[in-house]
Amino acid sequence: MALMENEGIGCWVGWLRPVERLERSIRRGRSRELSGEEKRTVSRAVAKLRRLEEVNRRLRDSWPDLFAGQFDVRLSDDEVERLVTEVCQSDSGMEIRDAQRHLVTGLSRGVKELGWDVAVPAPYTSVSVLPSLFSTETAERLARFDMVQDRYLEWLQGTTSDGPRDIRIDAGELLFSFAFHTGVACHGWFSELSQAIGKDLETYRGTYWVTLEKSSGAGKAGLGDKKRRRIILAPMTALLLRRWHRHWSGRWPQEDTSEESLHVFTQHIGLASLTVRECQALSESNLTTVVPGFLVHYARTLDLGKSLRRENWARWLTGQFHQTQSDVAAGDSDAPSAYVPIENDVPPSETPATDQVQYFCDLAKWMSKFVSLSEKISVLADYDRRRLVAEFRHRTRKDIQRVFRQEGVSALSRMLAEYSLFLIGSDGALDTDLVRQAKHYHHLQRLLDYSPDVLSASTLDADEWQAIYDAILEVSPGDAGAIQAALSSWHEFLHTAYGLERVPSEVSDGGGVDAAILTETEFDIAKQQLLAAGGDYARMQLALLILGFRCGLRRSEAWSRRFEDFPGLGVEGVQQPELLVRPTKTVGVKSASAVRRLPLAILLPEDEQRWLAEFILDRQRRLPTNNRAAPVFADPVSGDFRITEPLVFSDLTLLLRQVSGDDSFRFHHLRHSFASFNLIRLLELSDGQLLSSEGSPQFVSDADAHEGGSEPLWRRAGLGDPSMSLALLSQWLGHSSERVTLRSYAHVLDFLLGQYLIARENPVLTLAQQQVILEKSPAALEKFRHRKRLTDRASTAADLLSCVRIRGARPIEEKGKTYPTEFDIQTAPRKTRHLNPLLPYRLALLVDQYSSRTSEASVGEALAHAASQLDIDQPLAEAWQARASALFNLPMPKADKLGRFSLNAPRSDVARVNFSLIFRAPELSNFPVPPQSRTAFQEMMGWFVQLADWAERDALAARDSLRLTAEAIQRSRPNIQPRGRERQLAFLKLILELRLVRHFEPIIHTTDANWPAAQQFWAQNSGLPKTRFRQELGVLKDPPKDGILHLKLKSPGKAGSYFWAALRFLVFTGCVMFDAVPGNADSQVAGS
Known part of the structure; x- marks a missing residue:
């Protein structure tokens, strides 16, 4: 750094940060005694530091504007090419890579922060490739694999299908085939096979598979999801499973473990006892010779390549339409018991993010104490440990809730506080997963920059949250691993507590990956x-x-x-x-x-x-x-x-x-x-070998069935062979590691592994072996072969499987439908989606505030001032004010008083500014009070989106429904009960369009004689099934033939006691915004 300090020109921080980061790393390494490997790591860091300092020298000498970090630097493409040549000149490939990456990183930051107009070149990237699993022990294992396989085929040749069957031997043989033929080399998945064999077998066009699921990272944390893997059966395994279903109907020996069943079988066929681990090791060695290396890693691990959900897999496989429901719809399910929200009636603050730093520092301090406590109590007795943990939880929860019930705390800060409460837990022992997450808690301070955008958990969708995480990682390359871990745990909490959709994470264990593709x-x-x-x-x-x-x-x-x-x-x-x-x-x-x-x-x-x-x-x-x-x-x-x-x-x-x-x-x-399909295409030996022209998978039993096809994708991409296909795909995706691509993005590894094994683990069976596998006598086998036109005496397992079916296998296409042909396509932006239902109230409030502060100002001046502040056109502002005044003062029938929408709320001083638009907001002279509950307000915002979409689709129907509903509102009662068939139909239509009908029970007051006709009438006019309506005897002596409809609120949902207040406010603001003022107020609007 002496170089930079002695020069007259200052070095921009974008060039200094990587150098300073390396220096700190070297100092930390030299401050303690190092092993040989650690010394070599420090030596490499010292060499890299010299290379980066040399790049900065060249920038200072030849490109001073870039070196000093001047604003708005502009370079042409030729200048960029010259810059790379001059700065990255070296004889060493490693030096060129480090220098060019340092240059690219600095230019990228300059484009973002300093407004540089520079075509940033692509960096010299090196994708982290998965290691080869072929070792010196592999040859020995392969020899033993062949010996065991030969012994099994010999046993098949010498045995008969007569005599009683032993469920333990059959179970062991099936498990043996899953390991040796189907390539289940992961112990975690192998242990789940017995649960899936009897109930999860599916098929499509002669291919069979079972779907395994395994919980991941849940425990007491309440976080995590199920890992999912689809095991596509090799032909030999499918034939053995067919025999199993014929005899045992999916049952499994309850008294034996998988280890015991396999032990019984291997001893029965004359082999020394094979353990499950040894079988898996032999299978793994065999896989290294028959499948690409990354599929070996997939087969031996739990977390790579989460399989698609059943409906998504069926859509891709069959080309049919299968409706898929989300696992957790946002906001539609209760939070799990591990999540305890902060009970608070004080609204969140909309203050800038800098005001929230102190709140976050307090949270980080509590999390640090939590981590320290977990380390201290590890040596204590159980009683003392439980006592200290309980005391800490009680004290910390009380402190956090006290602080975050104050005014001035933003919604994001409260969510972070709830996350901290979630981490410390509520009862029981400390969860090690949560303690590990708490260690990274301080990295979440970077989220505070986005505090103004997060008004609630549902303000942003999953894509927008992911954009925030990507932006944070852009400017934090040094701590990327720890920050990714913190953000991944944070978003998993959002999914658990608020029902947000998951986003892919590079530190995920494979359980939280949202596996979905478009076919x-x-x-x-x-x-x-x-x-x-x-x-x-x-x-x-x-x-x-x-x-x-x-x-x-x-x-x-x-x-x-x-x-x-x-x-x-x-x-x-x-x-x-x-x-x-x-x-x-x-x-x-x-x-x-x-x-x-x-x-x-x-x-x-x-x-x-x-x-x-x-x-x-x-x-x-x-x-x-x-x-x-x-x-x-x-x-x-x-x-x-x-x-x-x-x-x-x-x-x-x-x-x-x-x-x-x-x-x-x-x-x-x-x-x-993109990742899933191009991985398949890059492995094809000819174009169209594994994927049809329609994009559906093709299971091919012949490994070499590729002749005559067009040039494969890997060759057109410039590769010498398909072995580097995954590395190329990772580069196309912008990943630094093949593992990231496999873990979070490739969801077709089950298909690829199954395809290779179907084609290559396909033994040729003699007649004697066929008799045992198919359980047929020589005469019966001969008739079967003649009927199925099997001419060769020795047939492959795939040929035999194509001639039989497995009892109990569920065809995946049985619930498929043709794709719909009509869709709701937006040909113009939905501008009404971005209208705010509070905008007319804010306009009226600003007019009142301006008028109260400036007594001599006219109404027109106050309206113009308010409209300019809210960026509303003057004619629209005038129309809103006129409609609001006419609607608010709409008279009640048979009464002299005005104010149908008034709640008689005390009219506080509107000139003050220390209230929010939700809490303690005043009733105005021409506008009712917004719903005084954060939850009810958020619900009302969702209702407004539906109302705005309806007004855009059918403006006349929406206005009529709003107008008639407004006429039915009464000041004396909070609920809305329209009188007359027209108003009742209008209100029912409004409830249906707002998707609120699930909160109501429709009751028809009518006589028994008129009940069928009344039920038919309301069902036809509402689109609801007849069974949704309930009859009550009419309260009138002579009720109309079609009855009187009464919508009884049975479940207010999240809006709670504020349901009717929120709905009344929505009707009012909808009438104002969409010009639906009732007829007897039109003269007032016109006059205004």
Whole structure:
């Protein structure tokens, strides 16, 4: 660092931080006695430090503006090429890599923080490759594997199918085949086989599999999810399972463990006792010779390659539509007992994030004490340990709740406080998983920068939370591992406590991975629907769909692409167009590995290449200048993102959920689809070998059935052989490790492993062996072979399996349907979604406040001032005020008093500012009070989204329903009970559109004679089934023939006692915003 201090020019922090980080690492290493390996690590760090200092010297001498961190530096492509050449000159490949990565990291940060206009080059990346499992012991194990396999086939040859069967021997033989033929080499999955054999067998076109599930990381923590793996049976295993079902109907010997059953069988066939671990070790060694190396890692571990859910797997396999329900719908389920929310009536603060730092420091201090306590009590007796833990929990919970019940605490800070309470637990012993998570708690302080965006847990969807996590990791490369662990645990808490959808994590154990993909069929349906819709908005959605599904881009990466990031696309004579993923001024990248080049020529079909080129060229033509640095999805005229990112992605996600039938599908799952499908394509020996033209999998029993196909993808991508396919895919995804790709994104490893084993673990069986496997006498076998046209005396296990079926196997296509043909596609932005139901109230409040502070100001001046503050057009503001005044003063029937909507709330001083818009808000002269409950307010916001969508679809029906419902509201009672058939139908329609009908019990007051007709009438006009209606005898002597409808509130839901107040406020603000003032107030509106 002396170099930097003695120079007249200051070095920008972006170049200094990596150097300082290395220096600290070296000092820590030298401060203690080191082993030989640790000394070599320090030596490598010293050498790297010298290389980075040399890069900074060259920057200082040749590029002073970059070195000093000047704002708005602009470099052309030629200058960038010269910069890389001058700064990274070296004879060593390692030195070039370190220097270039240091340069790329600094340039990326400069683009984001200093506004540099620089085309950041892709770094020289080296993907961390999974180690080979072929060792010196492998040859010995392979020899023993062959010996055991030969002994088993000899035993089959010499035995007969006559005589009584022993369930223990049959169970051991089946387990033996699962290990030796089907490749179950992981002890954790092997132990689950006995539970799945009898109940989870499924089939499709002669291929059979069982699905295993295993809880992960739950325990007392309450976190975690089930790991899932689909075991596709090799032909030999399937034949043995068929025999098992014929004799034992899925039962399993309860008195024996898997170890004991296997021991009994190996002794029976004349082998020295084989343990389960030894069988798995032999199977693992065999797999190293028949499948790619990463599939060996998959077979031997629990956490890699979580399998798809059954419905998603069925959609991909069969090409049929299978409806998928999310495991936990956000906000629809109660939080588990381990989660205890802070009971609080004080509203969260909307203060800046800096005001929340002290609150977080207090939380971090409590978490530090919690970790220290866990270390101290490890040597104490059980009684003392329980006493200290109970005292600490009681004291800490009381302190946290006292602090976070104060005013000024933001919603995010309260969620962090609830997370801290969750970590310390409520009873029982300390959970080691939670203690480990508490050690990383201080890293969550980085979330406070986003405090203004988090008004509640459901304010942001899973994609937006993931964008926040990616942005945090961009600026924290040094502590990325610990920060990822902290963020992963935090989001798992959000999923557990609030029902948020999961996001992929690079530190996940495989249980919390949200395994979902979009099939090729579904992509084509969505693409055709958007093409048919036409218009700029639909074209934008289609371009984003292609970038996600075909290129694997993250949401922020797709949205921030610029015109210059598509070099060669649509240019005549360019054979290899590319897509550059690099940081921009608005969006960075997750890591240095995320800067990458994608070959569009081999990833996109020709028709999609042409369409994307035309789309980009069309938007570029509309630019006022030839500014290739402009974002593709920004408004061509203004250059701003007038259509917001959440808006366009929410509409695209809605379409994808309709097409797939999966109500938890997210845009990020397109990236999972890209990873899964391209991994299969990169392993094909010819194009179309494993994936059909429609994108559905093909099980091939011949390992060499690839002749005559077109050139495979791995060869078109420039690889010499398919062995480096996974490393290439990791580079395309922007991952630094193959393990990350396998653990969180590749969900088709079960198919790949099954395909290899079906093709290669397919023994040829003699007639004697066939008799034992099929349990047929020589004569019966001969008839069977003649009937099935098996001409060769020795037949493969796959040939035999194709001629039989397994009793009890469930066909996966039995519940499939054809895909729907009509979808709700947004051809224009849903602007009403971003209207706020509080906006008219805020307008009226500002008018009152301005009028009270400035007594001589006219109403027009106050309205103009309020409209300008809220960025509302003056005519719209005037219309809202007039409608609100007329509606609020709508007279009650048979009464002289005004104020149908008034709750007689005391009108406090509106000039004061120390109240929120939810709590202690005043009733105004022309507006009722908003619901005085945070939960009820959030519920009302959700209702408004449904109301706004309805008003956009059918404005006339929505206005009529609001108008008639407003006429039915009475000041004397909080609930809404319309009189007259027209108003009752209107209110029922409103409840249906707001999706609130589940909270009500519809009751028809009528006579027994009129009950069938009344039931038929209300069922036809509401769309509800007849069984939803209940009869009560009419309260009138002569009720109408169709009866009187009464909607009885049976469950107010989360709104609780504020349900009717929230609904009344929604009706009022809806009438104001959507021009639904009742008829007898129209004259007042016109007069105003």
